[in-house]
Amino acid sequence: MPGKRDGKTGLCRRQESVQTMDRPASGGRNGRVTIREVAEDAGVSVAAVSKVLRDAYGVSDVMEAKVRASIAKLDYRPHTAARAMRGQTYTIGVLLADVKNPFFPQVIDGIDDGLAGTQYVPFFGIGHGSTSMEKAIVHAMVDRQMDGLIMIGQRMTDAEVEATARQAAITVIGHHAPQATLFDSANNDDERGGTLVVEHLIAQGYKRPAMITLRRADLGQADVSQRREAGFVSGMRAAGFDDSAIRIAAAADDIDDVTATVRMLLEGPNPPDAIFGWADYYALEVLSAVRALGLRVPEDIGVIGYDNSPPCAYTQNDLTSIDQSGREIGRNAARLMLERIAGRKTAEHFVVQPRVAVRNSTALRNS
């Protein structure tokens, strides 16, 4: 018995139990108005109300008016779980790889923009940077019959995403899969962005740029950090650097490791004079590390990030960054999602061009 819920089935001898009214928090309807009551009140059939709700075909203006009046009068709200049994849930699951990344709020704003005025509501799952947690969340979303999933910065493989795509519409953000046919994507051109970084640093007069990127075992070529690395490399080559002079250090997603990696770079032989953090939240930690070493930014060392998230603008950061129009990306992701749900069967991959948002952290002038 211990550990089991609900010790009483029909076993109680004294069955006279008074039907208490108090509804515990869980289960059971709470005097919720149902579609049946609305139908009764409006003097039409249940099916008619359902049609009005879904904006379906075959509803006269007069009937619609009656039904809407009753809905308003009774303050009826459709029971989403019941809907899910037959139709849609009008719910979009959004998987956030983590909640600390200051870039994501912009994307979320964009998603909200794109969903505004529809019946769809976004709910968020937070992956905490763990692939297994991401998978669990995706499962939980599918179990809940969500109509579509938007995944931001997730690290699942394309195959895993495609498997899920058979159960719900999917749009990925921060993951390049231009060849994918079963799901859509919305991104900026991360490779171009990586190259922009080099071009900007060189133009500012820096001579020895290095990059700090994300260290993870499970990254594939589709990952944004890898694309940015690729762009960085080709930019460096184009600027005349020998491959042996192109330095990319990897650090775990953890301030201590980022700090240690920065130290290693700066205290080693031939230290860089500018560091590119693959994302703002890395670059902000790079700033912290170089300041802790007593270096001046931008004179002793330039720092540049990626995302152009709000903290970049703070005076104490004043961080140059690559703007990837997060809000625009979010807006388009929502649009793609709605189109998929509406029936589009072919894949679409939205890409926006990045640009440099110049601030003081790379303000070294050509000497």
Add this chain to the structure above:
Amino acid sequence: MPGKRDGKTGLCRRQESVQTMDRPASGGRNGRVTIREVAEDAGVSVAAVSKVLRDAYGVSDVMEAKVRASIAKLDYRPHTAARAMRGQTYTIGVLLADVKNPFFPQVIDGIDDGLAGTQYVPFFGIGHGSTSMEKAIVHAMVDRQMDGLIMIGQRMTDAEVEATARQAAITVIGHHAPQATLFDSANNDDERGGTLVVEHLIAQGYKRPAMITLRRADLGQADVSQRREAGFVSGMRAAGFDDSAIRIAAAADDIDDVTATVRMLLEGPNPPDAIFGWADYYALEVLSAVRALGLRVPEDIGVIGYDNSPPCAYTQNDLTSIDQSGREIGRNAARLMLERIAGRKTAEHFVVQPRVAVRNSTALRNS
């Protein structure tokens, strides 16, 4: 059998659309394994499977083993929507007042801790600082039969929360309602925290502390910013300040307004020598503003925040802050929630004591 799903009622508004047979995106089961198939495979009744699933009373070990084997073999996952019709959804809705606040991730980690090992999954709704949006999200959560709601930093009135509490178990975080009986809460002692700020600043030698707080029309006494203000005021009084010397300026949740407010304070008569931002994300903007004015921190002006969120530790911020043990709060909120769902009927209000996390931004020494 696989019969004709989706003849799709020839009812489309315009008859242009040719409905294809497979609709991955919306509705309909996708070859999902059902409880019935599990029952058949295991050679027991569906009720038996259901009992195993719910860990309910009346299951022999041998039957449980059989059922679990079949579940594993068929990779069965319960259909949450179907469960919601009769029982629970095993879903906890978490309302985040906004995503930008760097304090919330800690709380979320705590919630995850508290939910780990249970069947419950948290899903997040994001309020973007708008009360109407908060209400919409709460509605959406209730519509989806979520078993409980944890609200972080929301601004709804107690009456509104209590109305919702009749439909789902509720725990609030960042909102003081010690008298509430229908829902639980988990907080730090914000009033004490406000006083701690004054005590710390005075001990460091600052002479004229001021506070910058949140300006909103709809704040009540239950709100954390108000509690912190109250603590600040009583701390100042205890330190011997006359009421006329206690300055609390309000700024909208917006970097430009915070910057303008800081300017106004510092360029006005009798400027403060230390500023307390009611939350870290305000204090970080205060730091930005004072640096933009060319002031040195901590010599010319001390700055202190509240929450002790990760960015405080960055060298460029090095921000003293009040630690309110967010993770602990989150953990307890989850615990309270699970207890409520399990049937607790009396309210419980968890409070943790705040403490000062000293850093360089208030390092002025007694002269």
Add this chain to the structure above:
DNA sequence: TGTTCTACGTTTATCGTTCTACAAAATCGC
């Protein structure tokens, strides 16, 4: 020995929607 209790398992009604199939009414074409 008969009665009660307990443990375990099944049958079946039910939750609130959607959507197919069908009927009735209105409109159209000629």
Add this chain to the structure above:
DNA sequence: GCGATTTTGTAGAACGATAAACGTAGAACA
């Protein structure tokens, strides 16, 4: 004015779980 459509509306079967009610067999008790 009459058949052929189109429009508007309804009835009722799912959807996949939960849980109340009940059956049965054996153990414990008297």
